[in-house]
Amino acid sequence: MNNMTNLYDTSKCTACRGCMIACKDWNQLPAVIEPFKGNYSTHEDTDGDTFTYIRFIEGEDPVDGFYWNFLKYQCMHCLEPACMEVCPRGAYSKTEWGATYHDPEKCIGCQYCTYACPFHIPKYRKREDKISKCNLCYERVEEGLTPACARTCPPGALKFGNRDELLVEAEQRVKYLRANGFPRATIYGRTELGGLNKLYVLTDTPDRFGLPVNPTVSGTISFWQNWVQPYFGWLIPLALAGSAASFVTTRLLANKNGGHGKGGHE
Ligand code: SF4
Ligand code: SF4
Ligand code: SF4
Structure with missing residues (x-):
């Protein structure tokens, strides 16, 4: 079976956070109120009750001047997941269509996966003594539905589909962006760590979105x-x-x- 995934296009995202709310709603996650940190991000990171959030990244470049980027962040569903490699209880598995699924029934809360993940995604949920993270809306996809976040996105910045087909779409979009004012536009997730089952169209280099340029798994x-x-x-x-x-x-x-x-x- 072909891998199924989300393509997230930063050039279309309006940072409305509808995807965050849809994720909370579908997964029945309580609100997590964080203190104001002086920027537009409602959360600094994912947590046990927040599987995805929108990053607001601002900075200044000597040549380009001020920039302000948005990025949806969540589990990358790596094709070769480090979390799965280290879990001593086999709580992680890959679905036939590419999601990295975490089974809370098998999780013993040892937290080894939190140290192994190059994207710092799995988070400890104290009240259950277990890890939690985005499962790419496994239950929805198994029923033929799209993930809640992609279903909700008003401007179509998130699109769910066949990974190979989405890669072709991403290539065309990057080509268009490079010819229209975004010379450093690029795809993220095609080859990083052997490939991610989350694809990004970035309007600039990964570091301008707070993403590791060359993510690696710890020795x-x-x-x-x-x-x-x-x-x-x-x-x-x-x-x-x-x-x-x-x-x-x-x-x-x-x-x-x-x-x-x-x-x-x-
Ligand atoms: S991003 Fe982290 S938690 Fe998600 S599949 Fe990759 S290693 Fe596992
Ligand atoms: S795929 Fe589902 S669980 Fe993952 S971020 Fe989107 S809505 Fe949340
Ligand atoms: S719902 Fe779509 S446009 Fe809104 S923040 Fe999420 S990805 Fe961006």
Whole structure:
């Protein structure tokens, strides 16, 4: 089955935040009120109850002058997801059509995925002791519907469809933008990290939208994959056995020394 995804076109986004509301509504997520931080962003980042938000990025360039960009941010549904690689409980999986699905039933809240993700997407939800993130509206797509955010977007800045076809559309749009005042327009998500199942048409370079130009997975991830994860099932019993052995040894020594443990009293 072909990958299905959202194409987000920054040249069409009006930053109305309708997608944020639609996401909250569909996923039954409570509002998260953040204090005013001196810019237009309502949120500084995703959180356990906010799967997507609109970034407002402003800056000044010596040549171009002032710029003000909008960016919808959420899970990138990487084709080779680092979160899935490190999860010791197999809580992450790829759907046939390309979403990175997180199953809360399997999640034990260890938070390894939060450190592995190059985009800092999975967030810890304390009240459930689990991780949460955008699942690309898995339930809707399985029923033949479009994701709630794409369904809502008034100017059509978000479009859901076949990834290959959306890439062709993105190429045409970038060509048009480059010829019409946006010489650095580019596609993001085609090749980054082996490909993302979220595509962006950017009117400028990725850094002008707060996106990593060359996102990479931390080297510690391969250490985790090769040396820790294969033995994870053994580590907890081993740690418990070690604690039990230490406890018994301490008690035996305490009895041998006349009922007083070294450096303390019973
Ligand atoms: S963006 Fe992060 S959470 Fe989403 S699929 Fe990629 S690694 Fe996983
Ligand atoms: S795909 Fe669904 S869960 Fe993901 S940001 Fe859009 S509305 Fe939210
Ligand atoms: S609904 Fe569409 S136009 Fe509005 S903020 Fe989201 S992506 Fe931008």
